[in-house]
Amino acid sequence: MSDREAYEKKLQAQLDQWQAEMDKLKAKAEAASADAQLEYQKQIDKLEEQRQDALKQMEEFQEAGDSAWKDMRAGMESAWASLNESLEKARSRFKK
Template identity: 55%
Template sequence: MSNRDAYEQKLRAKLDELQAEVEKLKARARSADADARIDREEEIDRLEARREEMRKKLEELRHSGDEAWDDIRAGAERAWESLSEAIEKARSRFK
Protein backbone atom coordinates (compact mmCIF):
# COMPACT_ATOMS: atom_id res chain seq x y z
CA MET A 1 0.00 0.00 0.00
CA SER A 2 1.38 3.40 -0.94
CA ASN A 3 1.66 6.31 1.46
CA ARG A 4 -1.06 8.00 -0.54
CA ASP A 5 -3.47 5.07 -0.10
CA ALA A 6 -2.67 4.89 3.60
CA TYR A 7 -3.29 8.60 3.99
CA GLU A 8 -6.63 8.36 2.21
CA GLN A 9 -7.69 5.46 4.43
CA LYS A 10 -6.65 7.43 7.50
CA LEU A 11 -8.81 10.39 6.42
CA ARG A 12 -11.74 8.12 5.66
CA ALA A 13 -11.47 6.59 9.15
CA LYS A 14 -11.32 10.07 10.70
CA LEU A 15 -14.45 11.07 8.80
CA ASP A 16 -16.23 7.98 10.13
CA GLU A 17 -15.15 8.87 13.69
CA LEU A 18 -16.34 12.40 13.15
CA GLN A 19 -19.75 11.21 11.99
CA ALA A 20 -20.06 9.13 15.14
CA GLU A 21 -19.21 12.18 17.23
CA VAL A 22 -21.79 14.28 15.39
CA GLU A 23 -24.40 11.61 16.10
CA LYS A 24 -23.55 11.82 19.82
CA LEU A 25 -23.92 15.60 19.71
CA LYS A 26 -27.29 15.22 17.98
CA ALA A 27 -28.47 12.96 20.79
CA ARG A 28 -27.37 15.52 23.37
CA ALA A 29 -29.11 18.29 21.43
CA ARG A 30 -32.39 16.36 21.45
CA SER A 31 -32.30 16.19 25.23
CA ALA A 32 -31.71 19.94 25.69
CA ASP A 33 -34.40 22.52 26.36
CA ALA A 34 -35.97 24.27 23.35
CA ASP A 35 -33.65 27.30 23.14
CA ALA A 36 -30.50 25.27 23.67
CA ARG A 37 -31.72 22.64 21.21
CA ILE A 38 -32.08 25.25 18.45
CA ASP A 39 -28.56 26.59 19.08
CA ARG A 40 -27.10 23.11 19.18
CA GLU A 41 -28.88 22.00 16.03
CA GLU A 42 -27.53 25.05 14.20
CA GLU A 43 -24.03 24.20 15.38
CA ILE A 44 -24.48 20.59 14.27
CA ASP A 45 -25.58 21.83 10.85
CA ARG A 46 -22.36 23.85 10.60
CA LEU A 47 -20.31 20.82 11.66
CA GLU A 48 -22.00 18.64 9.07
CA ALA A 49 -21.30 21.24 6.38
CA ARG A 50 -17.63 21.21 7.36
CA ARG A 51 -17.64 17.43 7.34
CA GLU A 52 -19.02 17.52 3.80
CA GLU A 53 -16.22 19.90 2.80
CA MET A 54 -13.73 17.44 4.24
CA ARG A 55 -15.35 14.59 2.33
CA LYS A 56 -14.99 16.61 -0.87
CA LYS A 57 -11.30 17.21 -0.10
CA LEU A 58 -10.88 13.48 0.28
CA GLU A 59 -12.48 12.95 -3.12
CA GLU A 60 -10.14 15.56 -4.60
CA LEU A 61 -7.22 13.67 -3.09
CA ARG A 62 -8.42 10.39 -4.56
CA HIS A 63 -8.71 11.86 -8.04
CA SER A 64 -5.69 14.16 -8.04
CA GLY A 65 -2.57 13.58 -10.04
CA ASP A 66 0.75 13.09 -8.34
CA GLU A 67 1.77 16.68 -8.99
CA ALA A 68 -1.29 18.19 -7.29
CA TRP A 69 -1.52 15.63 -4.51
CA ASP A 70 0.80 17.41 -2.07
CA ASP A 71 -1.05 20.71 -2.44
CA ILE A 72 -4.45 19.10 -2.02
CA ARG A 73 -3.19 17.08 0.95
CA ALA A 74 -1.99 20.29 2.64
CA GLY A 75 -5.43 21.81 2.14
CA ALA A 76 -7.07 18.69 3.53
CA GLU A 77 -4.83 18.87 6.62
CA ARG A 78 -5.84 22.48 7.26
CA ALA A 79 -9.52 21.61 6.78
CA TRP A 80 -9.19 18.68 9.16
CA GLU A 81 -7.53 20.82 11.86
CA SER A 82 -10.30 23.40 11.59
CA LEU A 83 -12.97 20.73 11.74
CA SER A 84 -11.35 19.05 14.75
CA GLU A 85 -11.27 22.36 16.62
CA ALA A 86 -14.94 22.97 15.84
CA ILE A 87 -15.87 19.51 17.13
CA GLU A 88 -13.94 20.10 20.36
CA LYS A 89 -15.69 23.44 20.90
CA ALA A 90 -19.09 21.87 20.25
CA ARG A 91 -18.33 18.96 22.55
CA SER A 92 -17.41 21.33 25.38
CA ARG A 93 -20.59 23.37 24.94
CA PHE A 94 -22.87 20.33 24.73
CA LYS A 95 -22.04 19.03 28.20
Protein backbone atom coordinates (compact mmCIF):
# COMPACT_ATOMS: atom_id res chain seq x y z
CA MET A 1 0.00 0.00 0.00
CA SER A 2 1.40 3.41 -0.94
CA ASP A 3 1.69 6.32 1.47
CA ARG A 4 -1.10 8.04 -0.39
CA GLU A 5 -3.46 5.07 -0.13
CA ALA A 6 -2.71 4.72 3.57
CA TYR A 7 -3.35 8.42 4.10
CA GLU A 8 -6.66 8.25 2.22
CA LYS A 9 -7.77 5.33 4.41
CA LYS A 10 -6.80 7.33 7.50
CA LEU A 11 -8.86 10.30 6.28
CA GLN A 12 -11.88 8.12 5.53
CA ALA A 13 -11.66 6.50 8.96
CA GLN A 14 -11.56 9.95 10.56
CA LEU A 15 -14.60 11.09 8.59
CA ASP A 16 -16.47 7.97 9.67
CA GLN A 17 -15.51 8.56 13.30
CA TRP A 18 -16.66 12.18 13.15
CA GLN A 19 -19.98 11.11 11.66
CA ALA A 20 -20.49 8.64 14.49
CA GLU A 21 -19.67 11.32 17.07
CA MET A 22 -22.06 13.76 15.42
CA ASP A 23 -24.80 11.12 15.44
CA LYS A 24 -24.28 10.73 19.20
CA LEU A 25 -24.53 14.50 19.67
CA LYS A 26 -27.74 14.57 17.62
CA ALA A 27 -29.24 11.90 19.85
CA LYS A 28 -28.31 13.89 22.97
CA ALA A 29 -29.81 17.02 21.45
CA GLU A 30 -33.10 15.24 20.79
CA ALA A 31 -33.27 14.20 24.44
CA ALA A 32 -32.61 17.74 25.71
CA SER A 33 -35.11 20.44 26.60
CA ALA A 34 -36.51 22.60 23.80
CA ASP A 35 -34.24 25.55 24.62
CA ALA A 36 -31.17 23.34 24.78
CA GLN A 37 -32.14 21.65 21.52
CA LEU A 38 -31.91 24.97 19.69
CA GLU A 39 -28.40 25.61 20.99
CA TYR A 40 -27.29 22.06 20.29
CA GLN A 41 -28.71 22.20 16.78
CA LYS A 42 -26.69 25.34 16.03
CA GLN A 43 -23.53 23.54 17.10
CA ILE A 44 -24.43 20.43 15.13
CA ASP A 45 -25.15 22.51 12.02
CA LYS A 46 -21.73 24.16 12.31
CA LEU A 47 -20.06 20.78 12.72
CA GLU A 48 -21.92 19.39 9.74
CA GLU A 49 -20.78 22.32 7.61
CA GLN A 50 -17.17 21.73 8.67
CA ARG A 51 -17.52 18.00 7.98
CA GLN A 52 -18.86 18.74 4.51
CA ASP A 53 -15.87 21.02 3.89
CA ALA A 54 -13.54 18.25 5.04
CA LEU A 55 -15.29 15.78 2.75
CA LYS A 56 -14.88 18.17 -0.17
CA GLN A 57 -11.18 18.54 0.62
CA MET A 58 -10.81 14.79 0.72
CA GLU A 59 -12.46 14.49 -2.70
CA GLU A 60 -10.09 17.13 -4.09
CA PHE A 61 -7.20 15.25 -2.50
CA GLN A 62 -8.29 12.02 -4.16
CA GLU A 63 -8.45 13.75 -7.54
CA ALA A 64 -5.04 15.43 -7.15
CA GLY A 65 -2.08 14.19 -9.08
CA ASP A 66 0.69 12.23 -7.44
CA SER A 67 2.92 15.27 -7.09
CA ALA A 68 0.20 17.52 -5.65
CA TRP A 69 -1.16 15.34 -2.87
CA LYS A 70 1.82 15.90 -0.58
CA ASP A 71 1.42 19.66 -0.94
CA MET A 72 -2.28 19.40 -0.10
CA ARG A 73 -1.63 17.26 2.96
CA ALA A 74 -0.54 20.11 5.26
CA GLY A 75 -3.58 22.22 4.44
CA MET A 76 -5.89 19.29 4.95
CA GLU A 77 -4.39 18.44 8.31
CA SER A 78 -4.90 22.01 9.50
CA ALA A 79 -8.55 22.06 8.43
CA TRP A 80 -9.17 18.63 9.91
CA ALA A 81 -7.58 19.67 13.20
CA SER A 82 -9.99 22.61 13.31
CA LEU A 83 -12.96 20.30 12.81
CA ASN A 84 -11.68 17.94 15.49
CA GLU A 85 -11.30 20.87 17.91
CA SER A 86 -14.85 22.06 17.17
CA LEU A 87 -16.18 18.57 17.76
CA GLU A 88 -14.37 18.36 21.10
CA LYS A 89 -15.81 21.72 22.18
CA ALA A 90 -19.33 20.65 21.21
CA ARG A 91 -18.91 17.35 23.01
CA SER A 92 -17.85 19.17 26.21
CA ARG A 93 -20.85 21.54 25.95
CA PHE A 94 -23.22 18.63 25.55
CA LYS A 95 -21.89 17.08 28.76
CA LYS A 96 -22.96 20.12 30.80
